[in-house]
Amino acid sequence: MDISVVIPLYNEEESLPELTSWIAKVMQEHNFSYEVLFVDDGSTDSSWSIIEDLKQQYSSVKGIKFRRNYGKSAALNVAFEAAQGDVIITMDADLQDSPDEIPELFRRIKEEKFDIISGWKKKRYDPITKTIPTKLFNAATRKMSGIQLNDFNCGLKAYRSDVVKTIEVYGEMHRYIPVIAKWAGFKNIGEQVVEHRARKYGVTKFGMSRFVNGFLDLLSIFFVGKFGKRPMHFFGSLGVLSFVIGTFMALWLIGVKLYHISMAIPYKRDVTDQPLFYIALVAIILGSQLFLTGFVAELVTRNAPERNQYLIEKEIL
Structure with missing residues (x-):
């Protein structure tokens, strides 16, 4: 299988049919063999019912449902274990990430031999209360990790299969996967400017607490990676x-x-x-x-x- 598209979600019932149709269109145009792996992180709306309906329409759709909300990192970790593609693409379920970016991400992983390609939302449609703290965290992460990425938290990323099968993601560490991968020995990390779209349905599910938790997780990654065995x-x-x-x-x-x-x-x-x-x-x-x-x-x-x-x-x- 060429590609596994991993999509963690929480209460995104409106966007799932449109997103799945869009992904299928891109995959068919480029003749990719693929799977779409939805991870329902304890949604309280009808997201899971829609995933079950989508499975009847698209044989490539697969789903995992948590009994309660564990967070994006837990959803990604479980999905990484289940993914079967040679290249794993992660993206958000809110239609702010464009599936049209998938072919180029796949090409760079396969042809340019990158371990990870991280998306960079150079032009963002988020409020200033989200963009300014994100810039500060990106700067701190670059300084501490030595990885020169502009947008560590972008949900649109591509990985070689052995990267996601090696690392473990927990806490709020999904935004620091490139750092975790680097400590695990995967150093060929690239970046690609990707389209960021305005949210079409619903509201963001992340609060201000994610910035505090994210900073603490960054310190944890730095300490464990550098001194975990000594x-x-x-x-x-x-x-x-x-x-x-x-x-x-x-x-x-x-x-x-x-x-x-x-x-x-x-x-x-x-x-x-x-x-x-x-x-x-x-x-x-x-x-x-x-x-x-x-x-x-x-x-x-x-x-x-x-x-x-x-x-x-x-x-x-």
């Missing part, structure tokens, strides 16, 4: 640094006191009367705790069943 390097380094700074400050205060005593110079302030002493004490305690945290994390990592699981691309034995 937590002692992170906690231990911070712990030793804090401990050394605290110890130096404490010794300096004690040295000043002893110097005045040895030189018979009046010095009325005790070591414990100075605020710097308590800062030094906190630094020493914090350093010890960070070091012990790293030690415990290292023990947990060494006993994890996947501690020696590494992704192998090719073998000659």
